[in-house]
Amino acid sequence: xxxxxxxxxxxxxxxxxxxxxxxxxxxxxxxxxxxxxxxxxxxxxxxxxxxxxxxxxxxxxxxxxxxxxxxxxxxxxxxxxxxxxxxxxxxxxxxxxxxxxxxxxxxxxxxxxxxxxxxxxxxxxxxxxxxxxxxxxxxxxxxxxxxxxxxxxxxxxxxxxxxxxxxxxxxxxxxxxxxxxxxxxxxxxxxxxxxxxxxxxxxxxxxxxxxxxxxxxxxxxxxxxxxxxxxxxxxxxxxxxxxxxxxxxxxxxxxxxxxxxxxxxxxxxxxxxxxxxxxxxxxxxxxxxxxxxxxxxxxxxxxxxxxxxxxxxxxxxxxxxxxxxxxxxxxxxxxxxxxxxxxxxxxxxxxxxxxxxxxxxxxxxxxxxxxx
Numbered sequence: 018x019x020x021x022x023x024x025x026x027x028x029x030x031x032x033x034x035x036x037x038x039x040x041x042x043x044x045x046x047x048x049x050x051x052x053x054x055x056x057x058x059x060x061x062x063x064x065x066x067x068x069x070x071x072x073x074x075x076x077x078x079x080x081x082x083x084x085x086x087x088x089x090x091x092x093x094x095x096x097x098x099x100x101x102x103x104x105x106x107x108x109x110x111x112x113x114x115x116x117x118x119x120x121x122x123x124x125x126x127x128x129x130x131x132x133x134x135x136x137x138x139x140x141x142x143x144x145x146x147x148x149x150x151x152x153x154x155x156x157x158x159x160x161x162x163x164x165x166x167x168x169x170x171x172x173x174x175x176x177x178x179x180x181x182x183x184x185x186x187x188x189x190x191x192x193x194x195x196x197x198x199x200x201x202x203x204x205x206x207x208x209x210x211x212x213x214x215x216x217x218x219x220x221x222x223x224x225x226x227x228x229x230x231x232x233x234x235x236x237x238x239x240x241x242x243x244x245x246x247x248x249x250x251x252x253x254x255x256x257x258x259x260x261x262x263x264x265x266x267x268x269x270x271x272x273x274x275x276x277x278x279x280x281x282x283x284x285x286x287x288x289x290x291x292x293x294x295x296x297x298x299x300x301x302x303x304x305x306x307x308x309x310x311x312x313x314x315x316x317x318x319x320x321x322x323x324x325x326x327x328x329x330x331x332x333x334x335x336x337x338x339x340x341x342x343x344x345x346x347x348x349x350x351x352x353x354x355x356x357x358x359x360x361x362x363x364x365x366x367x368x369x370x371x372x373x374x375x376x377x378x379x380x381x382x383x384x385x386x387x388x389x
Contacts, residue, residue: 025051025134027309028149028158030141030171033060035281035298036164037124037133041079042306043162044131051158052133053151055140058125059118063190063262066117066223067091067202067215067292070110071367075299081127088115089216094363095201096349097245103352104201105360107367112202114215114223116192120295144174144277160309161277167265169283175274183267184336187234188289190225190260195253197222204290206349207242209233211339213290214246221256227264227290229340234261264289266332272321273314278305285325290335291366293328300324331366 027043029036032054040050054060068076073083090111095104128135136151143150148157163171172178197216205212210228217223224246228234236259240247265286272284279285281298301321308317338345352359 024157025049027160029162029164031164034124037128038079038299038302039162039164039280040128040133041131042302044133046306046310050133053136053139053141057137059121061117063188063260064117065213065215065225065289065292066217067112067114068295069112069292069367070107072296075296079299081123088113089218091202092200095203097203098206101349103349103359105363108364114217116217163279163283164281165283167282172279172283175277177269177271177274179270186227186229186264187231188225188227188262188264189234192256193222193250193253194220194256195222196220198249205243205246207239210239211290212243212246273318278314278317280305287328288332291328291332297324
């Protein structure tokens with residue numbers, strides 16, 4: 018497979034969206050790039066399949082645009098619990114729900130067009146100062162990127178395992194063949210679980226159940242506490258197989274060391290219900306490519322920390338709402354009575370609010386909450 022002394026500028030471990038995005042960004046900087054994954058495409062994962070406007074912008078910055086008619090556009094976010102609903106539109110643009118396998122194929126096509134060397138069914142067995150151990154030999158490389166998921170072996174091999182924050186929840190995903198009933202991405206709240214509902218085509222929706230215990234993320238049990246959602250999908254045909262996953266909100270002390278950097282879930286992440294995973298992945302890919310081009314990964318460290326701050330804050334807020342029915346009820350009533358507050362919070366969530374607006378919204382939300 019490799020010549021005895023073959024070399025590449027960048028070697029990426031992991032062929033999911035994070036690895037492919039990093040490969041594309043690195044090629045745009047002029048690096049030669051090889052990517053290896055022990056699996057072969059298409060590579061699926063239990064995720065919400067909804068991309069916010071900022072995610073679409075980050076994807077477009079990589080030169081990847083969705084074909085006309087692909088996916089399903091949604092205008093904003095809606096929270097629903099026991100007949101109470103609050104909704105807000107995105108301040109700019111629309112989001113798009115699109116199947117994970119379709120997105121993966123688009124990224125593969127772009128990587129191939131860029132000249133990335135894709136090595137499928139090629140497990141990596143280790144890394145060293147000389148390069149990457151693969152197929153019984155060492156491929157020499159200047160930079161090594163770990164894009165091999167939340168259980169990253171590259172993270173372990175490079176000694177970057179130390180966590181500063183770690184919260185774990187369980188997710189179960191199903192697709193249903195049913196016409197979308199809303200032009201919003203919906204979050205349905207139950208007693209111990211949340212459902213993250215995304216329309217992904219004119220005849221299909223993606224539903225992800227998320228809970229802190231595996232049994233609470235089981236569909237039948239979770240739907241019992243979400244009567245409105247249960248009514249929507251009664252009799253609907255399921256498409257594809259059910260998939261389960263662990264969703265982690267975790268932050269690492271460092272995401273790079275010497276010539277090794279981590280991207281995507283390998284580098285830390287936010288709870289899936291925030292819908293921010295793909296945006297972070299694509300922006301990290303661009304940032305690490307910029308840092309490699311400068312010859313110094315310290316710029317990536319700073320950029321990575323900055324990127325995670327807002328999504329982690331929003332993730333903590335949503336987790337607290339999920340754990341306390343009393344807190345959640347009061348918050349939803351505040352939003353129902355002052356919908357502009359929910360719109361402002363969504364602006365903060367998608368990164369379209371100034372520092373002043375963040376402070377003002379926080380103060381107003383606190384006052385309204387105390388008065389509720």
